[in-house]
Amino acid sequence: MRTYTDLVPVFPDQRDWTLATVLRHQAHVRPDAVFLDVPEEHRTFSYAQSLEQAESVADALALAGASPGDRVLVMAANSSQFVRTWLGVSLGGYVEVPVNTAYEGVFLGHQLVTAGPRWAVVDDVLADRFLAVADDARVIECFWVVDTGSRDGALRALRDAGWRAEPWEELARGARPGARPPTPAPAPSSFASIFFTSGTTGPLQGRGDAARPDALSSARRWTASSG
Numbered sequence: 001m002r003t004y005t006d007l008v009p010v011f012p013d014q015r016d017w018t019l020a021t022v023l024r025h026q027a028h029v030r031p032d033a034v035f036l037d038v039p040e041e042h043r044t045f046s047y048a049q050s051l052e053q054a055e056s057v058a059d060a061l062a063l064a065g066a067s068p069g070d071r072v073l074v075m076a077a078n079s080s081q082f083v084r085t086w087l088g089v090s091l092g093g094y095v096e097v098p099v100n101t102a103y104e105g106v107f108l109g110h111q112l113v114t115a116g117p118r119w120a121v122v123d124d125v126l127a128d129r130f131l132a133v134a135d136d137a138r139v140i141e142c143f144w145v146v147d148t149g150s151r152d153g154a155l156r157a158l159r160d161a162g163w164r165a166e167p168w169e170e171l172a173r174g175a176r177p178g179a180r181p182p183t184p185a186p187a188p189s190s191f192a193s194i195f196f197t198s199g200t201t202g203p204l205q206g207r208g209d210a211a212r213p214d215a216l217s218s219a220r221r222w223t224a225s226s227g
Contacts (some may be wrong), residue, residue, distance in 0.1 A: 019090045020186055027051035038080045045080065050087060056174030057088020064142055066119055068093030069191060073117035073140070075099040075126055081146045081168050085121045088171070093186035094119075096193040104129045109136035115194050121146065121168065127154035131161055144168045 010025070011017060026035070031048035038044070045053065061072070072089045074096060076082045089096045097115045099108065101123070108129055113136050121144045122130070130137040142164035145154050151167060158165035186192070 018186060019087070019192075023047070023051055023054065023087065023091070036080060036083055041080055043080060045084075050084070053084045053172060054087035054091045057085055057171045058092030058094075059174045060171045061088065061092055061094060061119060064119070066092070066094060068186065069095060070119060071095045071097050071115050071117040071194065073097045073099055073112075073115070073120040073122075075101060075103075075129075076121060076123045076146050077101060077148070079146065081121070081172075084172065085168075090186070090192060093190060095191050098193070098195065100196075101126060105132065109133040111196055112136040112139060114196075118142075120144070121171070122154075123148050124151040124154035125149075127158055131157060134161060142166065144171050 011021070016022075023035075026033075027047040027050070032046050034044045035047045035050045036045040061070075066072070072085075072094045074082060074085055074089075075098075076085075086096055086098075097111070097117050099111055103111065112133065116139050118139065118141050120130075120140045120142070123146045125148055127143070127145065130140070130143075140163065143158050144166050145151050145158070146168045155165045155167065
């Protein structure tokens with residue numbers, strides 16, 4: 001066993017233990033180092049690029065009408081769009097609601113009703129899942145659709161059903177230059193995400209997490225109130 005005695009935390013103040021703070025720090029001290037490597041897309045993103053993309057997503061959500069604390073459902077396969085959405089949701093102080101791509105019907109409807117997301121990022125091949133539970137999905141005001149080969153059809157179907165629906169690239173484009181000040185870092189105790197259990201012993205249960213991993217007070221309050 002090797003024992004380390006000279007380790008010093010990069011962020012000694014636990015109030016800095018948030019994704020937004022850490023990403024901004026790394027983008028400052030090592031901007032050109034690779035943060036995200038996506039072999040399937042033959043792309044890499046540096047820390048600086050990842051921060052820029054995340055701030056674009058956060059700003060675009062705000063421009064669409066989102067407010068800190070709004071829930072953003074993400075139902076997509078692993079991709080750079082998924083990661084960049086997650087980073088942007090975190091930087092903007094929104095609440096990420098990742099949903100298993102296998103869910104549909106009553107399982108998906110239950111998560112929509114329980115979490116109440118106002119916004120959604122979904123793969124194009126999953127758009128029909130929301131059409132099938134349209135009554136439960138009406139809490140969503142706008143969809144941003146990731147293109148895996150059938151984006152135009154998914155956008156058309158969602159719009160025909162009465163939703164706002166835009167290509168995911170509109171999120172990456174961000175807000176107009178000078179449209180709003182830089183995105184402030186969310187508070188460490190702010191609500192950051194809602195994850196659902198597998199539901200093997202009953203209805204899926206939502207578990208809330210705070211922006212700082214050990215700041216669970218707000219998360220516990222939500223979990224308790226959601227049953």
